[in-house]
Amino acid sequence: MLRTLRINARLFLEGALLSYVALFRWLRPMTYLASKIMMPLASILFFTYLGTYATSAGNASFYVIGNAIQIASVSGIYGVTMSIGGDRWEGTLVYLFGTPANRLAMFVGRAFFHVLDGILGVLIGLGWGVFLLGLDLSQTDFPALLITILATTFSTSGLGLLLGCVSLVSLDTMFVNNLAYFALLIFSGANIPVTTLPGWMAAISWAMPLTRGIAASRGLIAGESLATVAPLIVGEVAVGAVYILLGYVLFRWFEFQARRRGTLEAF
């Protein structure tokens, strides 16, 4: 029992390390850092100016917070799917499926680093908001905000795991990723208040990661307490868990089908 736990914890960490190291073999550290700092700036400036131009200047913090939290979805979606999709074109799936490894630990480990990476992105985004757009954090319960950010990157990484499996089952990876990313832009409430969406669209919003995380962050920055936004945070984690579960089920299904139909080498 204890040994099993230890083995899986190690597998989880090794997988996290693997996707981390692989990322840096891909990007040079400077390129990575530059994109880490500049990308949030670009997206926050763009959406905040667009939003305040369309509505009123008083709404700046609405857009700054929404788009800062939205940054979590970049690591969550693109980072995680790249880590899982990489196995497909490197031909490692046959060898992975031949091991006795716990599939859940193997699978979830790949997302871990991207959760940390996502948190960093969100913090940088909020930083830009404070320095350039006058975001006021004086009323904010910081530990609670950190918990919210953690919950949100967790849930977007959960969506990333599901999308990574979808890409194994073969649709075009980038198409699926972009679709999900833009769907989040519309539905997450970062730029369009969920309350103004028609009922069916709002229903989609609440089924997606990010939505609750953004709402909770706005509440916390406006001075609400952790207790008030706790249901939103718990909801965000639950949404993430559902996506991870769906991704895991899809992963197992894919593995079984590959063994049954003999399609493993096709990937």
Added chain:
Amino acid sequence: MKAIEVEHLRRVFRTTIGVLRRTVKNVVAVDDISFDVAPGELFGLLGPNGAGKTTTVKMLTTLLIPTGGTARVLGEDVVQRADRLRGRIGFIFGGERGLYWRLNGYDNLRYFASLYHVEPETSKKRIPYLLELVGLTDRAKEKVDGYSRGMKQRLHIARTLLHDPEMLFLDEPTIGLDPVGARELRQVIRGLQAEKKTILLTTHYMFEADALCDRLGVINHGRIIALDTPAGLKRHVLDLSVVEIDVFGMPAEALGRVRALPFVDTVSVENVDQKQVLHVQTPQGSAAVPGLMETLSGLRLGKVVVREPTLEDAYVRLVGGEA
């Protein structure tokens, strides 16, 4: 207990052909295969391309579910007990895919060690030992991306030995290696054999099978057509000699005429540069040469040699000149 027990194993693939008017086609990759391998034995599977060797290995390594029949490896059923079996066996499929190219050799082994539940203390000693064994110690910190094909294949060997498996499946491990690299790999395989590991090996190189294997199974069209020791298989051709004739430009109808000769048993053609080398198996030995010359008259011929048959000739005879 047997290390491998295979009974009437069968695997059919459904494939669809055509984009618009899709038709479903069934490919019988493995038709009906039965054999046993004893613990510690090095068993070779031979057969022409598409005979069903890789498909058999995939089923025995839990990567493919059989359509029919049963197989037990180390006493575990390959379907029912796949999870238990996986930690006790190792496998490689020849070729260079299946490694993380963006990681270095050492990190690749580290990740697979955790996938195989090797304790960190063990793998800290085991990985350097295996890198040494396959001659990659100096290159271990380089990205696999920059490895040659042979280095990647050697890394695969190290990968599959991480958890010290009781049984190994090696599907064409020496494919594409240079002669020296292939010889070194055979040396490694001999070492594993000395450690009493059970090994199932597939290969297209007859001298390799002859040199390494305790017993051989020859598969063709998804069925075992011979099962014997290398010496036993050679006995199939003991009564024959082989006449080798160099021909520059061999028309198909001339080949047909040679095959039709009453004193000719089996003929295979090997392309060497611009010439074809005809290997004619005949019970008559050198007495067959005049008759062959007459049949080939008009063609440009090179040297003619009469020699004793080898394992390769036995194999060619078994699969009917297809190799």
